[in-house]
Amino acid sequence: MDIRSQISMVFHLDKCIGCHTCSIACKNIWTDRKGAEYMWWNNVETKPGTGYPSKWEDQNIYKGGWEKQKNTIKLRAGKGKGLLNIFHNPHMPTIDDYYEPFTYKYLDLIKSPAGDMQPTARPISLITGKPMDIKMGPNWDDDLSGTPDFARQDPNLKGLTAAEAEAMFQLEKMALFYLPRICNHCLNPACVAACPSGAIYKRGEDGVVLINQDVCRAWRMCVTACPYKKSYYNWNNGKSEKCILCYPRIEAGLAPACMHSCVGRIRYLGVLLYDADRIHETASCQETDLVNTQLSIIMDPHDLEVIRAAKANGIADSTLKAAQDSPVYRFVKTWGLALPLHPEYRTLPMLFYVPPLLPVMASVTQSGDEEQKKKLNKISKVWDDKWLYDTSMENIWGTIDEMRFPLKYLANLFSAGDEAQVKIRVKKLMAVRMHRRHVTVGDIPEKKAAEALGETGLTPEAADAIYGLTSLAKFDDRFVIPPAHREQALELLEDTGDLKGKAGFGTKQPPERGL
Amino acid sequence: MSALHNFLFIAVPYMAVAVFLVGVVYRYRVAPFTVSSLSSQFLETKDLFWGSVPFHVGMIVILILHLAAFLFPQTLLAWNSYPVRLLILEITGFAFGLSFLFGSMALLIRRVTNPRIRAVTTWMDVAVELLLFFQILFGCMIAVGYRWGSSWFASDLSPYLWSLVKLDPHTDALKAMPLMVQAHVVGAFLVVLILPFTRLMHLLVAPFHYLLRPFQLVIWNWDRKAMNDPGSPWNKHKPRNT
Numbered sequence: 001m002d003i004r005s006q007i008s009m010v011f012h013l014d015k016c017i018g019c020h021t022c023s024i025a026c027k028n029i030w031t032d033r034k035g036a037e038y039m040w041w042n043n044v045e046t047k048p049g050t051g052y053p054s055k056w057e058d059q060n061i062y063k064g065g066w067e068k069q070k071n072t073i074k075l076r077a078g079k080g081k082g083l084l085n086i087f088h089n090p091h092m093p094t095i096d097d098y099y100e101p102f103t104y105k106y107l108d109l110i111k112s113p114a115g116d117m118q119p120t121a122r123p124i125s126l127i128t129g130k131p132m133d134i135k136m137g138p139n140w141d142d143d144l145s146g147t148p149d150f151a152r153q154d155p156n157l158k159g160l161t162a163a164e165a166e167a168m169f170q171l172e173k174m175a176l177f178y179l180p181r182i183c184n185h186c187l188n189p190a191c192v193a194a195c196p197s198g199a200i201y202k203r204g205e206d207g208v209v210l211i212n213q214d215v216c217r218a219w220r221m222c223v224t225a226c227p228y229k230k231s232y233y234n235w236n237n238g239k240s241e242k243c244i245l246c247y248p249r250i251e252a253g254l255a256p257a258c259m260h261s262c263v264g265r266i267r268y269l270g271v272l273l274y275d276a277d278r279i280h281e282t283a284s285c286q287e288t289d290l291v292n293t294q295l296s297i298i299m300d301p302h303d304l305e306v307i308r309a310a311k312a313n314g315i316a317d318s319t320l321k322a323a324q325d326s327p328v329y330r331f332v333k334t335w336g337l338a339l340p341l342h343p344e345y346r347t348l349p350m351l352f353y354v355p356p357l358l359p360v361m362a363s364v365t366q367s368g369d370e371e372q373k374k375k376l377n378k379i380s381k382v383w384d385d386k387w388l389y390d391t392s393m394e395n396i397w398g399t400i401d402e403m404r405f406p407l408k409y410l411a412n413l414f415s416a417g418d419e420a421q422v423k424i425r426v427k428k429l430m431a432v433r434m435h436r437r438h439v440t441v442g443d444i445p446e447k448k449a450a451e452a453l454g455e456t457g458l459t460p461e462a463a464d465a466i467y468g469l470t471s472l473a474k475f476d477d478r479f480v481i482p483p484a485h486r487e488q489a490l491e492l493l494e495d496t497g498d499l500k501g502k503a504g505f506g507t508k509q510p511p512e513r514g515l
Numbered sequence: 516m517s518a519l520h521n522f523l524f525i526a527v528p529y530m531a532v533a534v535f536l537v538g539v540v541y542r543y544r545v546a547p548f549t550v551s552s553l554s555s556q557f558l559e560t561k562d563l564f565w566g567s568v569p570f571h572v573g574m575i576v577i578l579i580l581h582l583a584a585f586l587f588p589q590t591l592l593a594w595n596s597y598p599v600r601l602l603i604l605e606i607t608g609f610a611f612g613l614s615f616l617f618g619s620m621a622l623l624i625r626r627v628t629n630p631r632i633r634a635v636t637t638w639m640d641v642a643v644e645l646l647l648f649f650q651i652l653f654g655c656m657i658a659v660g661y662r663w664g665s666s667w668f669a670s671d672l673s674p675y676l677w678s679l680v681k682l683d684p685h686t687d688a689l690k691a692m693p694l695m696v697q698a699h700v701v702g703a704f705l706v707v708l709i710l711p712f713t714r715l716m717h718l719l720v721a722p723f724h725y726l727l728r729p730f731q732l733v734i735w736n737w738d739r740k741a742m743n744d745p746g747s748p749w750n751k752h753k754p755r756n757t
């Protein structure tokens with residue numbers, strides 16, 4: 001057993017309101033530089049949708065992540081293949097797959113000479129400085145579920161019948177949810193594996209994946225290899241950059257900016273302990289059991305055997321304590337509520353999502369509304385609406401079976417198509433709601449609430465704890481950050497914040513292109 | 516004339532190599548952040564394919580052939596002693612030379628015509644591309660005009676280069692050569708001279724070690740075994756992946 005500690009995250013999708021505050025917090029701190037304007041280390045996309053960069057999930061285009069091959073795994077971007085493609089990489093997204101960064105010529109509004117026409121602020125490209133037509137933006141498809149250009153091109157619709165997919169986009173049934181994404185700080189990162197220069201590495205102490213910009217030579221293989229497209233190429237200074245999990249903040253005991261600022265309080269951060277000896281074996285597991293195998297590498301921080309191995313490995317007592325208090329461990333392992341995003345990429349992502357209940361909350365069925373109409377008086381406006389939205393909890397799992405999304409869609413996102421994995425989690429979320437409804441409102445009988453809990457294997461205490469951490473959690477409950485022990489690590493003493501705006505990270509030279 | 520010749524054929528080569536050595540080491544150690552291939556594929560990818568691939572592939576083969584003639588002149592002459600083999604070598608070399616030329620032209624055109632690429636062009640990029648372009652153009656013209664280059668390079672130019680290496684320069688052979696060949700030789704040393712000041716640095720950091728290293732790379736900032744031992748001293752060295 002080679003126990004290591006990993007700072008990992010849970011995003012509770014039901015709570016995300018799609019406000020993009022997280023993205024702005026991140027941008028203002030890290031990516032408001034030339035060449036990085038187009039980068040959103042944190043982005044929020046609407047699902048169903050194509051995301052950012054467009055269709056990033058389609059690995060036929062981008063060749064990201066790992067592929068199973070007999071008993072092992074193969075990097076899709078490939079080692080030899082990567083070197084052969086070094087002069088021109090056919091699988092790399094270009095700026096148009098993200099969007100061309102732009103601003104407006106605001107000065108024209110006040111500096112234009114008097115004339116017959118109102119002056120306008122024209123959009124200009126931040127690359128060429130010339131006027132341009134805006135064709136895309138970082139969240140261009142915000143809330144556009146159902147549109148032909150975006151939602152219907154979603155790669156996660158694979159495996160759905162045409163009728164099922166079409167039903168998803170019927171106006172009356174349509175639902176959408178937000179998917180905030182940052183780098184997953186994977187245990188088996190494809191970006192690290194694909195970097196020809198060896199510039200990308202995983203920090204042993206906390207598992208943060210970083211790019212040493214002094215070593216990056218702009219081969220751009222990480223951009224291709226990361227299946228989540230969370231490594232970005234700075235077109236101005238010729239270096240790749242990625243989410244650094246705000247490590248300067250984490251080392252100072254602060255939550256990352258996106259998490260700290262999250263309006264919906266959907267984000268949780270904590271330590272997980274895992275067995276590094278089993279990374280390869282876990283990443284090469286059977287197609288049929290991706291989720292369970294990937295979760296099995298996370299070890300119980302209360303297990304004496306694990307604690308002993310962790311100590312032998314130099315994991316600080318304070319980190320062990322943080323692991324035991326970790327909200328992430330509870331969501332992922334204790335309660336089994338959270339799932340990794342696209343486990344089939346086999347990078348072992350360490351960011352987990354509690355699937356959204358929204359598409360499940362109301363079942364939509366077609367029914368006559370004749371009875372209803374009879375009750376209305378003559379002057380009432382009557383819609384010929386044959387859809388019945390049912391938010392009651394009449395029969396326990398009825399809404400799940402008739403949910404507005406086929407479960408398959410969520411399964412394609414969070415469990416490599418395994419519907420049972422999503423279903424049990426959604427059921428648990430429903431059961432907690434029923435239980436709390438029984439406790440606080442009382443219109444659901446105790447027997448029914450208990451039945452729901454019992455069927456999902458939750459105790460009332462666990463349900464209360466889930467409710468507590470979901471709805472009432474304070475800052476310190478959501479973010480359990482282990483002390484960084486700077487006294488042990490000279491590198492951690494460098495005040496990286498000093499370098500912001502001058503040189504990005506890890507370097508004191510200005511980020512200029514040239515020579 | 517002789518002073519100018521001595522300057523071009525003796526001083527320039529030594530200067531170039533000296534500047535190259537000092538410059539490369541200095542830049543790599545002091546300003547590693549600036550060492551990058553500065554790829555522009557992210558801004559434009561289709562035209563780059565028709566420029567970058569023929570350019571680099573041609574460059575690699577041509578460089579290897581030149582190096583071979585310099586390092587193993589006798590072997591090359593022996594190979595060339597059969598006309599068929601000579602022809603095969605010359606035609607192959609010329610084909611890759613043309614690909615090199617075509618690539619560098621495509622890259623130049625792309626750099627000038629594409630507004631996005633123009634936005635990331637520095638004067639050094641232009642200088643390098645022009646220098647290389649004329650160097651390749653001359654090379655191709657020499658291959659056509661003064662046959663057979665592979666043989667006389669090995670028999671006449673290689674001794675000149677070796678005399679430089681041995682610090683006992685003999686420039687007579689070069690002095691007798693056509694002007695275009697002389698320009699090509701000086702041009703080559705100019706490329707060596709400016710290399711540390713350009714993006715050509717990426718040639719020297721070509722990532723062959725990638726084939727040998729394991730996929731994953733983990734770096735510890737603290738010594739995890741010693742950490743819980745109060746007797747152990749602090750880390751003195753910053754771990755890094757250079």
Ligand code: SF4
Nearest residue numbers: 183184186190191226
């Ligand atoms: S999500 Fe992050 S750690 Fe994982 S492969 Fe992508 S860039 Fe690397």
Ligand code: SF4
Nearest residue numbers: 016019020022262264
């Ligand atoms: S700040 Fe929070 S709630 Fe708002 S979009 Fe980001 S993750 Fe969602």
